[in-house]
Amino acid sequence: MIDAVLTKRLRQIVGENNYRDDQEARISHSYDGTPMLQSLPDGVIYPSSTEQVSEIMKALAAYRVPVVSRGSGSNLCGGTVPVAGGVVMVMHRMNRILEIDMENLTATVQPGIITGEFIAHVESLGLFYPPDPSSMKISTIGGNIAECSGGLRGLKYGTTKDYVIGLEAVLASGDIIRTGGKLMKDVAGYDLTKLLVGSEGTLAIITEATLKLVPPPASKKTMLAMYKDLYGAARTVSRIIEGKIIPATLEFMDNPTIRVVDDFAKLGLPRDMEAILLIEQDGDSETVERDIAKIREICELEQADRIEVAENREQAEKLLTARRSAFTALARLRPTTMLEDATVPRSRIAEMVLRINEIARKYDVAIATFGHAGDGNLHPTATTDARDKEEVHRVEQAFEDIFQAAIEFGGTITGEHGVGLVKAPFLEWKVGPAGLEVMKGIKNAFDPHHLLNPGKIFAKETRKRVVIERG
Amino acid sequence: MIDAVLTKRLRQIVGENNYRDDQEARISHSYDGTPMLQSLPDGVIYPSSTEQVSEIMKALAAYRVPVVSRGSGSNLCGGTVPVAGGVVMVMHRMNRILEIDMENLTATVQPGIITGEFIAHVESLGLFYPPDPSSMKISTIGGNIAECSGGLRGLKYGTTKDYVIGLEAVLASGDIIRTGGKLMKDVAGYDLTKLLVGSEGTLAIITEATLKLVPPPASKKTMLAMYKDLYGAARTVSRIIEGKIIPATLEFMDNPTIRVVDDFAKLGLPRDMEAILLIEQDGDSETVERDIAKIREICELEQADRIEVAENREQAEKLLTARRSAFTALARLRPTTMLEDATVPRSRIAEMVLRINEIARKYDVAIATFGHAGDGNLHPTATTDARDKEEVHRVEQAFEDIFQAAIEFGGTITGEHGVGLVKAPFLEWKVGPAGLEVMKGIKNAFDPHHLLNPGKIFAKETRKRVVIERG
Numbered sequence: 051m052i053d054a055v056l057t058k059r060l061r062q063i064v065g066e067n068n069y070r071d072d073q074e075a076r077i078s079h080s081y082d083g084t085p086m087l088q089s090l091p092d093g094v095i096y097p098s099s100t101e102q103v104s105e106i107m108k109a110l111a112a113y114r115v116p117v118v119s120r121g122s123g124s125n126l127c128g129g130t131v132p133v134a135g136g137v138v139m140v141m142h143r144m145n146r147i148l149e150i151d152m153e154n155l156t157a158t159v160q161p162g163i164i165t166g167e168f169i170a171h172v173e174s175l176g177l178f179y180p181p182d183p184s185s186m187k188i189s190t191i192g193g194n195i196a197e198c199s200g201g202l203r204g205l206k207y208g209t210t211k212d213y214v215i216g217l218e219a220v221l222a223s224g225d226i227i228r229t230g231g232k233l234m235k236d237v238a239g240y241d242l243t244k245l246l247v248g249s250e251g252t253l254a255i256i257t258e259a260t261l262k263l264v265p266p267p268a269s270k271k272t273m274l275a276m277y278k279d280l281y282g283a284a285r286t287v288s289r290i291i292e293g294k295i296i297p298a299t300l301e302f303m304d305n306p307t308i309r310v311v312d313d314f315a316k317l318g319l320p321r322d323m324e325a326i327l328l329i330e331q332d333g334d335s336e337t338v339e340r341d342i343a344k345i346r347e348i349c350e351l352e353q354a355d356r357i358e359v360a361e362n363r364e365q366a367e368k369l370l371t372a373r374r375s376a377f378t379a380l381a382r383l384r385p386t387t388m389l390e391d392a393t394v395p396r397s398r399i400a401e402m403v404l405r406i407n408e409i410a411r412k413y414d415v416a417i418a419t420f421g422h423a424g425d426g427n428l429h430p431t432a433t434t435d436a437r438d439k440e441e442v443h444r445v446e447q448a449f450e451d452i453f454q455a456a457i458e459f460g461g462t463i464t465g466e467h468g469v470g471l472v473k474a475p476f477l478e479w480k481v482g483p484a485g486l487e488v489m490k491g492i493k494n495a496f497d498p499h500h501l502l503n504p505g506k507i508f509a510k511e512t513r514k515r516v517v518i519e520r521g
Numbered sequence: 522m523i524d525a526v527l528t529k530r531l532r533q534i535v536g537e538n539n540y541r542d543d544q545e546a547r548i549s550h551s552y553d554g555t556p557m558l559q560s561l562p563d564g565v566i567y568p569s570s571t572e573q574v575s576e577i578m579k580a581l582a583a584y585r586v587p588v589v590s591r592g593s594g595s596n597l598c599g600g601t602v603p604v605a606g607g608v609v610m611v612m613h614r615m616n617r618i619l620e621i622d623m624e625n626l627t628a629t630v631q632p633g634i635i636t637g638e639f640i641a642h643v644e645s646l647g648l649f650y651p652p653d654p655s656s657m658k659i660s661t662i663g664g665n666i667a668e669c670s671g672g673l674r675g676l677k678y679g680t681t682k683d684y685v686i687g688l689e690a691v692l693a694s695g696d697i698i699r700t701g702g703k704l705m706k707d708v709a710g711y712d713l714t715k716l717l718v719g720s721e722g723t724l725a726i727i728t729e730a731t732l733k734l735v736p737p738p739a740s741k742k743t744m745l746a747m748y749k750d751l752y753g754a755a756r757t758v759s760r761i762i763e764g765k766i767i768p769a770t771l772e773f774m775d776n777p778t779i780r781v782v783d784d785f786a787k788l789g790l791p792r793d794m795e796a797i798l799l800i801e802q803d804g805d806s807e808t809v810e811r812d813i814a815k816i817r818e819i820c821e822l823e824q825a826d827r828i829e830v831a832e833n834r835e836q837a838e839k840l841l842t843a844r845r846s847a848f849t850a851l852a853r854l855r856p857t858t859m860l861e862d863a864t865v866p867r868s869r870i871a872e873m874v875l876r877i878n879e880i881a882r883k884y885d886v887a888i889a890t891f892g893h894a895g896d897g898n899l900h901p902t903a904t905t906d907a908r909d910k911e912e913v914h915r916v917e918q919a920f921e922d923i924f925q926a927a928i929e930f931g932g933t934i935t936g937e938h939g940v941g942l943v944k945a946p947f948l949e950w951k952v953g954p955a956g957l958e959v960m961k962g963i964k965n966a967f968d969p970h971h972l973l974n975p976g977k978i979f980a981k982e983t984r985k986r987v988v989i990e991r992g
Contacts, residue, residue, distance in 0.1 A: 153759050153868035176765070198708045209706060211715075212683070225955035232866040234896040235680060235936035237669045237719045238944075238951040239960045239978055244682075244715035248708045265765030288624050294647070294736030336807045395703040397624035425705040465706035473709070480709040484696035489710050491966025496959060507710055 051135055052092045056113050060095055060137075063105045068096040068143070079138040082123035082130040083185070085386050086436045087471060091118070091132040098143040100218060100226060100257040107255070108224035110137060116501045119255045121162060121190025125197055126389055127470025129250050133505040141192050144257065150175060154232045156215065157261045161192025178266035180207035183466075184377065192256050198248030200466030202373075205424035206298045206332075207264075209466065211247045216260030219246055219253075222497040232260055245492070250468050251503040253496040267332035270298070271342045272366035273359040275349040276323040280304070282352040283325035284400030287423045289348045290329075291396065295341050299330035300424030301373045304403060307380065307418040307431075314379035317372055320356060325403075327423065328373045330366075376420045377431070383416075384433040386442070390449055392456035393465030396426040405455045406430045413448040415441065427465035450513065453479065474509035486512075522606055523563045527584050531566055531608075534576045539567040539614070550609040553594035553601040554656070556857050557907045558942060562589070562603040569614045571689060571697060571728040578726070579695035581608060587972045590726045592633060592661025596668055597860055598941025600721050604976040612663050615728065621646055625703045627686065628732045632663025649737035651678035654937075655848065663727050669719030671937030673844070676895035677769045677803075678735075680937065682718045687731030690717055690724075693968040703731055716963070721939050722974040724967040738803035741769070742813045743837035744830040746820040747794040751775070753823040754796035755871030758894045760819045761800075762867065766812050770801035771895030772844045775874060778851070778889040778902075785850035788843055791827060796874075798894065799844045801837075847891045848902070854887075855904040857913070861920055863927035864936030867897040876926045877901045884919040886912065898936035921984065924950065945980035957983075 052060075052071070060069040070076075071093040081088045092115075097103045110117050116136035123130045132138050145162035155177065159168060165186040172179045182201035183189055189199070195217075200209040216230035229242040246254055277283040287300060303311065303326045312319040319326065327349075331341045342359065349357050360366035381387040394402045403419055406428070410417035421428040430452055432445045453463045453476045463469075463476045478486050490508060493500070523531075523542070531540045541547075542564040552559045563586075568574045581588050587607030594601045603609050616633035626648065630639060636657040643650045653672035654660055660670070666688075671680040687701035700713040717725055748754040758771060774782065774797045783790040790797070798820075802812040813830060820828050831837035852858040865873045874890055877899070881888040892899040901923055903916045924934045924947045934940070934947045949957050961979060964971070 151866075151868070152763055154866045155762055156866075198712075200706055204706060211712070221955060221959070223955075225958075227953060227956045227959060229952070229956065231931055231933065233864055233931075233933055233936070234867070235671055235675060235864055235893075235898050236933040236951075237935050237937060237939050238933045239940060239948050239956070240724075240963055241669075241682070241715055241719055242952075242956065242959065244712055245963075248712055253711075265767060291626055292623055296736060334805065334808045334811075337805045340805075393704055393706055395622075395625045395627075396705070397622070422706075427706050460702055460704075462702065462704055462707040462709045464708050465704070466708060468708050469710055477710050480707075481700070481713075482698060484692060484694075485698045485700065485710070485713065487696075488692070488698060488713065488967060492711055492716075492963055495962025495966050 052115060056109060056115065059109045060106065063102050063109065064095055064097055070094045079140070080132065082125055082128065084126050084128040084472060085388055087128040087131045089131050089133045090135065091138040092135050094138045094140060096140050096143050100220065103220045103255055103257050104224045104226055106139065107220050107222060111223055111501060114499055114501065116504045118503050119251045121193035122188045124185040124189045125193065125468060125470065127464070127468045127472045129197060129468050129470035129506060131471060133471065139255065141190065147171060148258070151232060155263045156232045157263055159191055159259055159261065161190060161195070161256050161259065163191050165189045165191055165194055172263060173266070176266065177263040179213065179261060179263055181210045181213060191259060195247050195256055195259055196249065196251050197468040198466065200422065200427065202299045202301060202422065204422060205300050206296045211244060213262045214243055214247050214259055215262050217243050217246055217256055218258035220255045220257055222499065222501050230260065248468065250470060250506050252493060252506055253502065269335040269338050270330060270332040271338045271359065272330045272369050273342060273357065274369050274372065275327045275329065275354040276320055276356040277325045278323060278355050279353060280324045280403060281400050282354065283327055286327060286349055286352045287399060288397055289352065290345055293344060293348060295344060297329050297345065297424060298332045299328060301328040301421070302423035303373060303376060303420040304418060307376050307420045310379045310383060310418060311372055311375055314382060315371055315375045317368065319372060323355065326372065328369060373420065380418055380431050380433055384435055386434045386436040387431060388434065388445055389429050389431040390452065391427060391429055391465045391467045392452050392461060392463060393425065393427040394456055394459040394461035396424060398459040399423055399426055402428060402455065402459055406452055409448050409451045413444040415445050415448050417448065425465065426461065469507045471506060474507055475511060475513040477507065477509070478512040523586060527580060527586065530580045531577065534573050534580065535566055535568055541565045550611070551603065553596055553599065555597050555599040555943060556859055558599040558602045560602050560604045561606065562609040563606050565609045565611060567611050567614050571691065574691045574726055574728050575695045575697055577610065578691050578693060582694055582970070582972060585970055585972065587975045589974050590722045592664035593659045595656040595660045596664065596939060596941065598935070598939045598943045600668060600939050600941035600977060602942060604942065610726065612661065618642060619729070622703060626734045627703045628734055630662055630730055630732065632661060632666065632727050632730065634662050636660045636662055636665055643734060647737065648734040650684065650732060650734055652681045652684060662730060666718050666727055666730055667720065667722050668939040669937065671893065671898065673770045673772060673893065675893060676771050677767050682715060684733045685714060685718050685730055686733050688714050688717055688727055689729035691726045691728055693970065693972050701731065719939065721941060721977050723964060723977055724973065740806040740809050741801060741803040742809045742830065743801045743840050744813060744828065745840050745843065746798045746800065746825040747791055747827040748796045749794060749826050750824060751795045751874060752871050753825065754798055757798060757820055757823045758870060759868055760823065761816055764815060764819060766815060768800050768812070768816065768895060769803045770799060772799040772892070773894035774844060774847060774891040775889060778847050778891045781850045781854060781889060782843055782846055785853060786842055786846045788839065790843060794826060797843065799840060844891065851889055851902050851904055855906055857905045857907040858902060859905065859916055860900050860902045861923065862898060862900055862936045862938045863923050863932060863934060864896065864898040865927055865930040865932035867895060869930040869932070870894055870897055873899060873926065873930055877923055880919050880922045884915040886916050886919050888919065896936065897932065940978045942977060945978055946982060946984040948978065948980070949983040
């Protein structure tokens with residue numbers, strides 16, 4: 051697919067060592083954080099500047115060679131698997147913080163910087179960048195922007211989208227565009243900034259981002275509330291919001307997750323609880339104290355069996371560990387872990403968890419559920435074994451039912467992971483045929499030859515939706 | 522343009538009295554809130570449901586008749602002037618609040634509801650919808666969404682875009698799409714919700730919106746700080762933000778505005794001040810007291826000549842009146858008021874105000890400047906007389922220089938009013954030729970025959986940018 055002339059040109063652009071087509075480079079960029087998906091690229095390229103990205107795109111466009119831009123590939127939707135071959139463009143060399151502007155409270159960064167490193171730097175300057183995807187220790191800001199990553203602080207602070215105010219991006223043609231800026235407001239034409247956030251590398255390659263920073267909260271308090279009744283936990287979530295408190299974090303773990311986490315992290319969690327809520331509030335200390343007291347009252351009213359409020363950061367970290375180790379703990383159970391992010395209006399969480407359990411029983415698969423209760427964003431997680439094709443098929447059927455249930459409850463097939471390969475067949479369920487056509491039109495406007503991350507978002511075939519009669 | 526068969530069909534859809542082509546209806550929908558722009562439509566239609574909007578679009582599409590959807594037409598960019606004739610679609614009959622969901626903190630509304638009425642209803646339920654455009658007493662939510670309206674609370678709370686989480690819209694084809702939902706997170710495909718917000722009626726006709734509501738702040742405090750030195754006022758703005766305080770409101774008036782407002786509202790403002798800042802903070806009372814005290818310190822440090830902190834709501838209203846009456850007061854001076862919304866990074870405000878004054882002197886026109894200092898969103902306002910073509914030409918030249926200056930300072934041609942007709946020739950200055958091409962591609966994807974609000978955003982000719990050498 052990539053002939054000698056193009057190979058030579060690519061090496062001219064990035065330097066001899068920064069274009070690789072050896073087996074090692076190809077294999078190690080043939081998969082991402084999503085299980086059971088693999089496809090070999092023809093080559094791997096490592097640009098170091100916007101100009102190089104532009105020149106690469108001009109060369110690839112001339113040869114109609116597809117390109118998958120990526121950071122660390124920690125996504126969970128098969129978003130960076132090069133299913134059409136071509137070139138994988140790794141952004142790790144473009145990893146500088148170009149500016150922190152203390153007067154305008156903005157950061158300008160290259161896409162390849164690791165999210166956690168960026169956050170640490172921002173915090174060392176006494177500022178705050180709220181989006182905190184679980185993958186932040188390895189994920190890149192560019193990847194977060196491509197997938198519109200969420201995180202534990204999403205309920206109060208929003209997701210990546212809410213903090214990207216300007217972008218530089220290279221189009222499929224090689225043309226460079228700049229959107230937004232260090233501006234809190236800009237309505238000059240269509241909002242290309244927000245359109246590119248979450249577009250999964252299918253519209254343009256992001257080469258620079260201007261991010262909004264905010265003042266950090268003065269204090270924070272962390273608590274766990276444990277319930278024998280799932281509905282009590284769900285009602286707690288609703289009552290907190292109805293009580294006009296928006297906590298920084300409002301996370302949920304179901305019984306299967308609690309057990310696995312306790313086995314793994316030895317936290318002494320009560321294994322007979324149906325649900326645990328992890329709740330954090332931040333802000334001024336008076337506000338935090340008052341909110342946490344009110345939340346505690348609500349938990350008690352809803353018959354929480356046990357409530358633990360951390361007295362200091364060390365205790366808080368211990369409580370946070372329970373939630374943070376959920377994925378790792380589940381991943382230890384069986385060889386393959388499949389984690390989804392069906393999302394419902396937050397008032398429907400209890401119904402959704404019960405439905406997920408029902409579906410798991412129907413297909414005889416092991417699904418544990420945890421996630422961002424305040425956002426209605428749940429992570430039903432199946433533990434299985436990729437070598438057992440029959441069981442994997444049942445897991446896939448279960449997820450299909452789960453997506454359908456999310457839609458039925460007024461929700462969506464993905465809250466923060468993106469569509470990628472995995473959910474492409476289900477996108478039409480959420481957006482309808484007319485919505486899908488509009489999205490395809492946008493794709494064609496940006497990328498007429500479908501060179502940018504082909505095969506993602508748009509599936510060759512939409513899965514048929516089975517209408518289930520319910521009593 | 523609209524023949525008898527189409528007229529009959531339109532009357533069938535909406536009922537005899539809800540399609541009008543008499544002179545009165547046509548003339549009263551030939552202009553909007555923007556001065557000196559007028560163009561007669563062929564007819565005016567008043568749908569009462571999404572289904573009617575869909576049927577109307579199918580009929581108009583079959584005849585290739587353009588349509589301008591509008592609410593109260595209070596925009597300031599010529600956004601709803603029917604320059605290509607066709608049908609004006611007035612959304613005032615679709616003005617219901619369909620649901621306030623207290624559990625999910627969302628409102629679902631039709632586009633024709635008056636913003637102020639919606640806000641009053643939401644507040645009566647103890648909730649808060651922050652976007653507060655100055656036109657809110659007459660503007661509609663649909664119009665706010667089309668223009669992505671800002672307002673005085675934008676600095677802390679963001680603009681309309683930040684509160685629209687779901688939309689129902691009718692495409693040019695008559696197809697109905699639904700985007701987002703009662704969901705705090707949704708990454709199922711491209712973000713059509715945010716794309717439609719601020720698309721000025723050029724991509725689809727919004728027929729329903731789901732809005733995010735938030736808990737109201739417990740208390741609020743209002744102050745004025747007056748400066749003999751413009752830079753002192755500008756530095757105050759920067760120091761407040763640098764001091765990690767984000768006030769709810771941080772507004773600016775220059776000397777010409779102060780004088781005019783004082784003549785009008787008889788507030789006893791000191792007429793020799795170069796700048797007045799109106800500052801509000803809201804939140805928990807401890808936070809508000811602490812922030813206002815810190816802000817007062819900063820104002821004193823920056824040599825504010827006079828500081829007034831309102832002791833109660835009545836006093837606060839008096840202080841707010843100073844800023845709120847700016848436009849009305851200016852509008853009384855001369856027959857024609859032209860108000861723009863060039864926006865710069867907030868660190869560049871003082872330079873921008875000085876540049877505006879320089880430009881006003883250069884063209885010998887009267888320009889007063891007020892606006893949202895915290896956002897860097899200024900409203901240079903020229904008072905002139907539409908009958909004096911020569912003077913109006915000088916005003917237009919001055920605004921052209923002002924847009925250019927905004928771009929030079931890293932800003933944008935419009936922060937909250939939209940591009941419409943007025944700024945279409947300047948859009949390329951902000952977004953570049955490649956950005957403009959991408960936007961045209963999006964337009965074509967949604968509306969291949971350019972039936973939706975033709976002539977807006979995209980100009981036939983882009984104004985040439987004169988590069989000025991500066992010392």
